[in-house]
Amino acid sequence: MQTVLELRALSKHFPTHRAVDGVSFAIGRGEFFSLVGPSGCGKTTTLRLIAGFEEPTSGQLLLDGHSVEGLPAYRRDVSTVFQNYALFPHLTVAQNVAFGLARRAQNGKPAIAGKIAKALELVHLSGKEARLPNQISGGERQRVALARSLVLEPKVLLLDEPLSALDAKLRKEMRQELKNLQRTIGIAFLFVTHDQEEALSLSDRVAIMHRGLLEQVGTPQAVYRTPKTRFVAEFLGDVNWLEGAGVRPEAVRISRTAPVSAERATAAVVEGQTFLGNCVHLSAKLENGSACVVEMAQQECDFQPGERIYLWWQKADEFRVPNEAAA
């Protein structure tokens, strides 16, 4: 895959802390790439460095192989969808979408009108051209922000927590739509989120950041199944730390009799269960005192607290992280 954006040891140091500290990764053409981490991990600062709103302390940023050092935000061929959309309140939907196009000299008026219509159609907003941002819903504002950026056909679209201002149901709908949109237009997306589920479900690849450092980059499956650090393992989902290895709750099996062919098995006592809607989390205590959570379907869960059981899993389902991190 051809690289469209590359970060080389990019750093942004503030007097009190290192917001971004030597971050390197590359995004391929047409890739859906997510930058995920808790708030304050440096993901938004990274995005702002790429957009050109902040100057890096050190490191390089290459767009299509060319350094963008010293290039102001308004000359960079990337575009941002802001967390609160940052739509111009005094301009209509169509005027918002036209804003960036009008800044480019090569666009004649008829060309602009055509592009606006196409962009609004792409995000299903045809017919709302004349509305002002405060006359449309949150989801629609989100779409305007998308159209406003996409109409410029940037090399990379930067999305800063674009779904966080929407309610849960709309968020899930928009998630799918965003994914479809990205597939259709083929522009590389750099998606910043603190929601690991969002990152895992949308992305071709995910980068996990923690305290300004890049912890791991990989496909959603890879980072989830074989996290390289304890932080990544615990940020992306629940983990049972058993005998120095990590096992996801859904990889752990449970039985009343000792399993015959299991690669890993241990005896335990049922402690209780938590109903989560689509599944049940059963908690158990191992003989060595460590706790383990097992994810299972509601109808399979007929275990009572205090019951003696066996827990088992496959070797392939466990992962190890560096020693200092292991429980």
Added chain:
Amino acid sequence: MKLRTVFLAPGSIVMLGLFFLPLLIVLAYSFLSRGAYGGVTLPWTAESYSRIFDPLYLAILWRSVWIAAVSTALCLVLAFPLALYIARAGARKTLLLNLVMLPFWTSFLIRTYAWMFLLRDTGLVNTLLQSLHVISAPMPLLFNTGAVILGLVYGYLPFMVLPLYATLEKLDPALLDAAADLGASPAVAIWRVVVPISRPGMIAGCLLVFIPCLGAYLTPDLMGGGKTVMIGNLVQNQFTTARDWPFGAAISLLLMAMVLLVMRALGDKGEELL
């Protein structure tokens, strides 16, 4: 008595007794004839109003309007960048705002005299430039229309800065990022985003500056040396030296009508302030 009535009463009484009734008196005076030693006498007449159309007085009206307009425009041009700077100054905002309001700590009269002291022929500016041999004779800095405009701009600049600051302070900084992100240089971003969004503040500021400038009396009198006569000076003159109270009253009401017209013209924002 209802609480509402109790609360409204003091203000209403003051407005009625000290504003509305005197206004009616002014209205009545404007339709009476002048007394020999000031004051008014019968018969009723509209002669004072027809005298306004004398070219001499029309010239004064016109001068007042353009001086007020130029002063307002200069205030806007000076105040906008200042207000934008203060709005984005972070922790120093309060300090800077206090500096803007600092002149209000002394009387406008004293500050005007201070300007005269600076600008007169033997004032600080002229003596300094002469001693540096930049100029050989004093420049006419005082007692002309330029001095009046300077005085008005100086006096009313804070009234432009404050409403502008209020709107600019609420401006989401992300909008500037968004403008840059969409290819707008800082200048374009200010012109296409900041200026249109801060329009209400601009209108409020323009009204707050234009209205008092239009009726200015002290500044043209002192800084203009009585040579740049504006409506305010004309009114004063009619009630004192000229002893023509009806005409003075008519011009006062005309000034009021002009102010109302300006507020009307500036639309909704003006009505809000009314």
